[in-house]
Amino acid sequence: MALFIAQIEIFPNSQIFCDRLSWVKAKHCVTASQYSRTLLTGVFDVPTLLQSSLKGRSNTRDKTADPKKPLDEESLRAIYSE
DSSP states (O other), X not given: OOOOOOEEESSTTOOXXXXXXXXXXXXXXXXXXXXXXXXXXXXXXXXXXXXEESSOOOOSSOTTSOOOEEOOHHHHHHHHHO
């Protein structure tokens, strides 16, 4: 039996979806930071979030570390637009 998780389009015609639970949690967040973080976990899977940074810039604490890949611009734009 497959588990079906309903998806919600974050912004109309964006073609960017998150799971319904993250959407409901985000709507109850008090701050913009909480809201954005909740939607990030609804749009991106955990491995992607661990291997990426928001903009793909180099690490400010460890100058020898390689920069991480940036998160998808279209997905971020949909989260910010909502």
